[in-house]
Amino acid sequence: MANTIKTEFHIHTKYSSDSLLSESVLLLMCRLKKLRCIAITDHNELKGALKIRDDFQKRGITVIPGEEVFSADGEIIGLFLKNRIAPGMSAEETVQEIKKQGGLVYIPHPYDEKRYKTVIKADALSRIADEVDFIECHNGRNISAEFSRRQNDIAEKYGKIKAVGSDAHTFFEIGRNTVYLSSVKKEELRDALKNADFTKKKCLWLSHKATILAKIIKRLRRK
Numbered sequence: 001m002a003n004t005i006k007t008e009f010h011i012h013t014k015y016s017s018d019s020l021l022s023e024s025v026l027l028l029m030c031r032l033k034k035l036r037c038i039a040i041t042d043h044n045e046l047k048g049a050l051k052i053r054d055d056f057q058k059r060g061i062t063v064i065p066g067e068e069v070f071s072a073d074g075e076i077i078g079l080f081l082k083n084r085i086a087p088g089m090s091a092e093e094t095v096q097e098i099k100k101q102g103g104l105v106y107i108p109h110p111y112d113e114k115r116y117k118t119v120i121k122a123d124a125l126s127r128i129a130d131e132v133d134f135i136e137c138h139n140g141r142n143i144s145a146e147f148s149r150r151q152n153d154i155a156e157k158y159g160k161i162k163a164v165g166s167d168a169h170t171f172f173e174i175g176r177n178t179v180y181l182s183s184v185k186k187e188e189l190r191d192a193l194k195n196a197d198f199t200k201k202k203c204l205w206l207s208h209k210a211t212i213l214a215k216i217i218k219r220l221r222r223k
Contacts, residue, residue: 003180003197007037010068010077010108010136010165011174015048017218018211019169023052026174030061033175037184041066041077041108046084062184068108069094074120076128077106080186091124095131104189105132108165109139111150114208129158133190137162138200140177141207148200161190164198170210176201 012019013026019042030038038056040049040063049065056063066079073091078098085097098105105128112119125132135155138148155162166177180197183189 003182003192003195005036005181005184006034007039007179007181007184008035008166008168008174008177009039009041009064009106009163009179010139010167011038011040012042012068012167012169013040013048015045016042016068016169018043018215020214020217021169021171023048023055025171026052027056027059027061029171029174030056031059033178035061035175035178037062037064037181039064039066039079041068041079041106043068044070044084044087046081064184066103066106070118071120071124073124075108075118076120077108079104079106079133079189091120091128095128099131102186104134104186106163106165107132107135107160108167109136109142109147109151110154112139112142112147114143125154125158129160132158132160134163134193135160136165138164138177138198140164140166140168140173140201141203143203143208145202161193163193163196164200169214170207173204173207176204 013021046067053063068077069085070087071094080103082101137152137155178199181192183192
């Protein structure tokens, strides 16, 4: 089967604390960029992905419900989740919760000097490595090509299936870092990713600044 399903992993929406991306704008961008599957992985939140899943499906776009969980040891993504996973648990406990739901464990940006406070700790990754399904070999918000090289090295070190994650928080990042798959079914995703085709793009300089602005706007709204 040809790799014809244009997919984007690791997308954040307005349900993340640092994004203003709405469902309607996301849908528009998916159509413009011809995306057929997206994995929504908001920070410590699942309800946005669950909310739009059926609506997007009617429009021919598969939504993989996910969550980027801020564990005590750094960020871990769970894919194909049914229930929100609480932040603050150890890496082992977080992975256990993902597996309880029949989900897949996805490690985002395993190396990033800019985001060292949130990246999963090296020793924690080594402890949970046997339970990890995918590791990002490139993240769309890497500010240096060296980060991508190091991420790829980590994936190879553990012999894990590689994925490309966009880490999009804004509309202009959608459709730049994508994966072409033969299937997006949970039981077939591992094999599909092993043989996937990737599109990798450099980080847009405005991306991280937009995240800062989104945080400020949300704080002002709360006040």
